[in-house]
Structure formats: C-alpha cells, structure tokens
Amino acid sequence: MDKLRGVVIALSENGKKEISNALIYRAMALEAEAEKARVRSQLDGMTRQNELVRIKAGHYTYHPQAPARRGEGYVRMWRAVRASTGTFQVAEIAAVAHVDASSVSKYIKHLLEVGYVRRNGKKKNVLLFSTTPAGRDQRETPYPAKSPRDPFAVERAAMSRLARVFFEKDLHSESARKAVVKECKTILKRFDTQNEKEAPNE
Incomplete structure (x- = not known):
C-alpha cells in the first residue's frame, strides 16, 4: 500500500x-x-x-x-474489534470498519504484538481472533508505530x-x-x- x-x-x-x-x-x-x-x-x-x-x-x-486523517481508519477498526463478541475474522472487521482487508490484517498483527488480541482457532482455513482482557480494558485506540520514511x-x-x-x-x-x-x-x-x-x- x-x-x-x-x-x-x-x-x-x-x-x-x-x-x-x-x-x-x-x-x-x-x-x-x-x-x-x-x-x-x-x-x-x-x-x-x-x-x-x-x-x-x-x-x-x-x-x-x-x-493526515488516516488515523480514522484505526479508530474504526479498534471500535469494531472491541464491539465484537466471541471471535472475529479479518474480513468481518474490514466490512464493519470500511477498511481494506490488508490494512486490517496489519493492524491485527500489531494488536497481537501488544497483547490486545489473541488467536482463537480457525473456521475452515480462516483465522479467528478474540479480544483479550487487556484489550477490553483499552478504550483509547492503540496506534501502531509510524513506518520509517x-x-x-x-x-x-x-x-x-x-x-x-x-x-x-x-x-x-x-x-x-x-x-x-x-x-x-x-x-x-x-x-x-x-x-x-x-x-x-x-
């Protein structure tokens, strides 16, 4: 991208x-x-x-x-993640947040690294995720570090x-x-x- x-x-x-x-x-x-x-x-x-x-x-x-307003996408993705009950897929977050699946995948990877999301099995060949207790307590949108220029x-x-x-x-x-x-x-x-x-x- x-x-x-x-x-x-x-x-x-x-x-x-x-x-x-x-x-x-x-x-x-x-x-x-x-x-x-x-x-x-x-x-x-x-x-x-x-x-x-x-x-x-x-x-x-x-x-x-x-x-300059690309952070809005992170806000929508995080809201969708926190609003999910049980497990969720990348495609579901992309549809709710109106963000492309590739960006959601990268954001989920960041959330995994900081411990706000965990892997929760698969549905057929599709990875499932769920929010951790730390993620449920995190109200502010967690932003990934900016990519180097x-x-x-x-x-x-x-x-x-x-x-x-x-x-x-x-x-x-x-x-x-x-x-x-x-x-x-x-x-x-x-x-x-x-x-x-x-x-x-x-």
Whole structure:
C-alpha cells in the first residue's frame, strides 16, 4: 500500500492531476491480472478512506489532505474489534470498519504484538481472533508505530513522473524534453557514482 500511495501521489502531482487504473498499471509495470486486481482492491480501500475521489470507473483524483486523517481508519477498526463478541475474522472487521482487508490484517498483527488480541482457532482455513482482557480494558485506540520514511521516496516520485511523461506527452515536444531531463537528473543525483573514487583493482 505504501508503494502504491507513493505512485498515486507522484502521478497525480499531489492531487493536481487526474489519474487512472491504466496509468498506475503502466507506472508500476503491472502485467498480470492478479497484480492489477490487487491494486484495484487497494485503490478501492483508498477511496473508502477518502484518500481518493472516484471521478468515474477507473479514474480518480487524489485528496492530499487525507493522509493526515488516516488515523480514522484505526479508530474504526479498534471500535469494531472491541464491539465484537466471541471471535472475529479479518474480513468481518474490514466490512464493519470500511477498511481494506490488508490494512486490517496489519493492524491485527500489531494488536497481537501488544497483547490486545489473541488467536482463537480457525473456521475452515480462516483465522479467528478474540479480544483479550487487556484489550477490553483499552478504550483509547492503540496506534501502531509510524513506518520509517522511504529513503528513496524522492527518486520513486521522480520515476513515476517520468513514466507519466512517456505515457502522456508528445516526446518530440520541448516541454517533454525538459521534464525528462529534470526527472533524470533527480534520479542520477542519487545513483550516479562516476565521481566516486573507484576501488583499486585487485
């Protein structure tokens, strides 16, 4: 999800431009239908959380202020977990909290680690969970630690913008040329090692 979100932000230029499923597939070099289906599911989750606004089928605009409110999803998930009686499944929490199943799975993993939830058998091949006494006593939403910042976020964003130029602009135009040069310079600044001292030959 973090990788997809970075692509969405870069392609939309932080909400300034409309994006589409097809554009995202190309930027992420997705060819397999299973991969595309997974991305569509994640995009649906971002739409439910108001990070994306669906303009029409397969087309979106990004809501740049939404990430600051992503904690609302944790609040809804925690309320759903505490409201459950007996055992619950990831899919049940996802449906009640209106959060994608992948995010619920990650949150449940966090709750397991801090002791607010425990595994409680299986129903066929589906894992079941239940709230622990500590979890029932925990009224405030427990938030997982923030993920470390992607050290290549700037370069990934430049690569996504570069892909958009190749897919959408006339490559013979001056504006396309300038955009390609600009994004390539950003990437090369991080990865070009020409000026680094080479190791002596063994």
